[in-house]
Amino acid sequence: MKIDEEPMKNESIFAAKGCDFASLGLHPALCDQLRDRMGFEAPTLVQAQAIPLILSGKHVLVNAPTGTGKTITYLAPLIHQLQNYPNRIQRADGTFALVIVPTHELCMQVYETLHKLLHRFHWIVPGYIMGGENRSKEKARLRKGISVLVATPGRLLDHLKHTSSFIHKNLRWIIFDEADRILELGFGKEIEEILDILGSRPHVSETKDAPEFVRQNLLLSATLNDKVNHLANISLENPVMIGLDDTKIQPSHKQVTSLDNAIQKLQNSQEVPVTSTAEYKLPPQLSQRYVKVPCGSRLVVLLSVLKNLFTGEASQKIVVFFSTCDAVDFHHALISQFHGLSNLQSATETRELFVKCNILRLHGNMKHEDRVKAFNAFKTEKSALLLSTDVSARGLDFPKVRCIIQYDSPGEATEYVHRVGRTARLGEKGDSLLFLQPIEVDYLEELKKHGVILTEYPLVKLLDGFPSKHHRHKKFVTLEMHPWVLDVQKSLESFIFSEAKIKKLAQNAFCSWVRAYSAHRGELKSIFMVKKLHLGHVAKSFALKEQPSLVGRSVQKKHTEKRKRTHKVKEGIKKKIKMHNYKGE
Numbered sequence: 282m283k284i285d286e287e288p289m290k291n292e293s294i295f296a297a298k299g300c301d302f303a304s305l306g307l308h309p310a311l312c313d314q315l316r317d318r319m320g321f322e323a324p325t326l327v328q329a330q331a332i333p334l335i336l337s338g339k340h341v342l343v344n345a346p347t348g349t350g351k352t353i354t355y356l357a358p359l360i361h362q363l364q365n366y367p368n369r370i371q372r373a374d375g376t377f378a379l380v381i382v383p384t385h386e387l388c389m390q391v392y393e394t395l396h397k398l399l400h401r402f403h404w405i406v407p408g409y410i411m412g413g414e415n416r417s418k419e420k421a422r423l424r425k426g427i428s429v430l431v432a433t434p435g436r437l438l439d440h441l442k443h444t445s446s447f448i449h450k451n452l453r454w455i456i457f458d459e460a461d462r463i464l465e466l467g468f469g470k471e472i473e474e475i476l477d478i479l480g481s482r483p484h485v486s487e488t489k490d491a492p493e494f495v496r497q498n499l500l501l502s503a504t505l506n507d508k509v510n511h512l513a514n515i516s517l518e519n520p521v522m523i524g525l526d527d528t529k530i531q532p533s534h535k536q537v538t539s540l541d542n543a544i545q546k547l548q549n550s551q552e553v554p555v556t557s558t559a560e561y562k563l564p565p566q567l568s569q570r571y572v573k574v575p576c577g578s579r580l581v582v583l584l585s586v587l588k589n590l591f592t593g594e595a596s597q598k599i600v601v602f603f604s605t606c607d608a609v610d611f612h613h614a615l616i617s618q619f620h621g622l623s624n625l626q627s628a629t630e631t632r633e634l635f636v637k638c639n640i641l642r643l644h645g646n647m648k649h650e651d652r653v654k655a656f657n658a659f660k661t662e663k664s665a666l667l668l669s670t671d672v673s674a675r676g677l678d679f680p681k682v683r684c685i686i687q688y689d690s691p692g693e694a695t696e697y698v699h700r701v702g703r704t705a706r707l708g709e710k711g712d713s714l715l716f717l718q719p720i721e722v723d724y725l726e727e728l729k730k731h732g733v734i735l736t737e738y739p740l741v742k743l744l745d746g747f748p749s750k751h752h753r754h755k756k757f758v759t760l761e762m763h764p765w766v767l768d769v770q771k772s773l774e775s776f777i778f779s780e781a782k783i784k785k786l787a788q789n790a791f792c793s794w795v796r797a798y799s800a801h802r803g804e805l806k807s808i809f810m811v812k813k814l815h816l817g818h819v820a821k822s823f824a825l826k827e828q829p830s831l832v833g834r835s836v837q838k839k840h841t842e843k844r845k846r847t848h849k850v851k852e853g854i855k856k857k858i859k860m861h862n863y864k865g866e
């Protein structure tokens with residue numbers, strides 16, 4: 282997959298000519314900082330649309346494609362307002378603004394941008410709190426006072442409950458970055474409690490002669506959907522929507538409930554549509570393809586695609602998404618140690634790595650310091666391969682990522698949109714490749730419902746391009762029988778068989794993969810069905826010669842019982858047919 286080097290500046294990304302940050306109403310020092318320190322010549326479209334509205338004090342919902350500058354969209358007006366207080370705000374006044382984000386990495390990234398923007402406003406103090414960081418150091422910083430706090434929900438709730446010196450009586454802004462992820466999946470209970478403590482309703486400030494203010498909520502994402510819009514409509518006074526199809530937005534309710542009550546309703550999915558049929562806008566310069574691969578050949582195809590990418594273009598930044606932490610660990614160990622095909626190399630050929638690249642891994646089960654190291658390394662490396670779970674799916678702004686490979690399907694279409702959004706940012710070109718088993722191709726229809734259309738990747742052409750010393754005279758009828766696939770699979774299985782540690786990783790990855798597969802929700806369950814899987818082929822995709830018996834009792838038992846029942850039914854049918862024939866009927 283070749284990508285033109287030259288980024289294509291896409292008009293739909295940047296605001297109309299002549300529009301500059303000053304014309305949006307931002308303080309001149311802030312405009313200078315955006316231009317001189319951040320290198321931003323002009324606002325992007327979403328910044329030009331949203332910043333004036335946010336400055337007006339309204340609640341604003343922003344739905345804009347990935348990589349279009351939503352972070353600055355909320356940080357710039359926030360800083361403008363904070364530096365605008367008649368009396369300079371003090372640390373002792375505590376926290377005025379809260380930015381809630383779903384992951385540690387996004388927390389660090391937003392904090393870094395905030396820190397750069399505040400260079401000329403030293404009296405406004407930024408800070409962050411997140412899981413994995415030293416709690417007592419966070420307590421000390423909160424006690425001194427943090428004006429703008431970036432936080433992940435769990436750690437924020439922890440400090441709200443247990444750090445009495447955390448001052449938030451002057452809290453004026455609550456910003457939900459990746460709002461649909463935070464309000465909908467997994468964090469709802471924590472957010473409810475957070476808002477309960479903070480109160481999502483306006484209150485009078487206790488800061489002396491501070492301007493009266495009303496609490497302002499900002500919700501941003503590339504996939505804000507009708508559920509979140511509904512929530513905003515029933516909990517926020519006259520929110521303004523940007524980049525959303527107003528016709529789909531629920532009529533605003535007369536009596537406004539509080540945000541935490543509304544979230545409770547969202548959690549119980551009362552009154553709101555269960556599945557979203559939102560059309561998602563993806564970067565127009567993103568090329569999206571899929572590859573249909575039988576389960577047993579997935580691993581060979583993944584390694585072949587990576588080999589091709591890193592051979593074709595030595596300096597590449599590529600992200601591969603997996604569904605579980607164990608899968609990341611297994612594939613990281615395998616790619617770091619699996620050398621070329623011994624049976625394909627003459628003794629003199631140096632035994633090179635099959636995929637030659639600087640490989641990194643990132644997932645939520647890693648030690649915090651290892652996550653920070655991997656995150657920073659992938660941001661700065663010119664060429665690297667990052668294997669990750671969905672902890673890297675949202676918000677992370679890795680420069681120059683050229684290709685996103687989704688080896689395991691993301692499930693919800695929203696997560697597909699965010700994963701591919703790690704490339705093709707701000708007008709740059711990018712490629713994405715989704716792996717699908719033949720039994721999963723209906724997922725393409727699911728994506729089409731959201732306006733996401735993929736084209737097929739020419740896989741056989743890629744495989745034919747590799748040398749194959751053995752089996753080369755074999756005519757292959759199926760992909761599994763392709764000479765290259767046979768060679769590489771054989772080599773992988775013997776490698777894994779001889780490496781006990783990696784074999785153990787493969788077995789763990791196999792078990793967690795099957796469990797994750799059975800955890801798909803809603804309509805996706807009819808596309809990703811465990812009972813349609815051939816567990817022997819799944820084992821092959823982890824280069825295991827036999828299926829580990831460690832698969833969770835429930836999955837394996839259910840699966841085996843089901844196969845026994847099917848076998849009995851088949852035997853019964855055969856008997857009936859015999860009887861039928863015997864009676865000559």
Ligand SMILES: Nc1ncnc2c1ncn2[C@@H]1O[C@H](COP(=O)(O)OP(=O)(O)OP(=O)(O)O)[C@@H](O)[C@H]1O
Nearest residue numbers: 321323324325347348349350351352503676678707
């Ligand atoms: N006005 C601008 N001019 C040039 N570059 C900008 C501008 N605003 C933001 N950027 C850069 O664009 C990139 C994407 O910004 P950002 O991460 O905020 O996008 P996003 O819309 O939040 O993406 P996602 O939906 O993936 O979170 C960053 O590298 C940022 O520094």
